[in-house]
Amino acid sequence: MATFSSVSRQNVLQAIAEYDSRGSTGFLDVYGFEPFPGYAVVHEGRSYDLRAVVGVAHRFATGRLATSEEFASSTASAVAILRKRGFDVTEPAVAVRPAPVRAARAPRAPRTPVARATAVREAPSATCPTCFMTLPATGVCDECG
Structure with missing residues (x-):
């Protein structure tokens, strides 16, 4: 599982710039990502594939590309980091x-x-009345007689 805390805003902007220069399909093909519908990074009015952008930004930050499989349990973490870095x-x-x-x-x-x-x-x-003991059913005290 990848942790994305080392990814900075500059790393994400660098990944977005490469995404723009290669185009959506080219960017996904080069890094081996499948389209990830539903989640998108929005920057300057354009939408970018969340997994691909964060995976490549992770590569710029650490030298290792975060793969699609690593996002299975950490998509929420990636979303939180992007929002913390000022992205929609x-x-x-x-x-x-x-x-x-x-x-x-x-x-x-x-x-x-x-x-x-x-x-x-x-x-x-x-x-x-003499010894204050509870009387048996016969009504005669066993102690006093």
């Missing part, structure tokens, strides 16, 4: 689906209040 970049339009139309609902009948059962509290256990 067009991106493919995202198809927006219309929101589904829902049928109107019939009005609901008012709810009737429901009586809720209240919790029944358990009576406290009986305790021995």
Whole structure:
């Protein structure tokens, strides 16, 4: 994966100048790039293939041509660098689906209040008046008798 942080504005302008002198098809053929529809670098009212321009600008900056395969996961990085360097970049339009139309609902009948059962509290256990121990079911304290 190529990093494009070393590409300067001057490198991009140099690639654009070569793109202009060779023409679109010649520039793409010389460097082995396929047209990349959707993304374009816009400079002085003209559009340039994003991958080809950035790939060649990368070559001017580092001496190594960034290939089409390296753009697979780093197109967003290339777009960000170009914008940071002051270039306009067009991106493919995202198809927006219309929101589904829902049928109107019939009005609901008012709810009737429901009586809720209240919790029944358990009576406290009986305790021995002498030792304050809980009495067994027989009601006679096991300790005091």
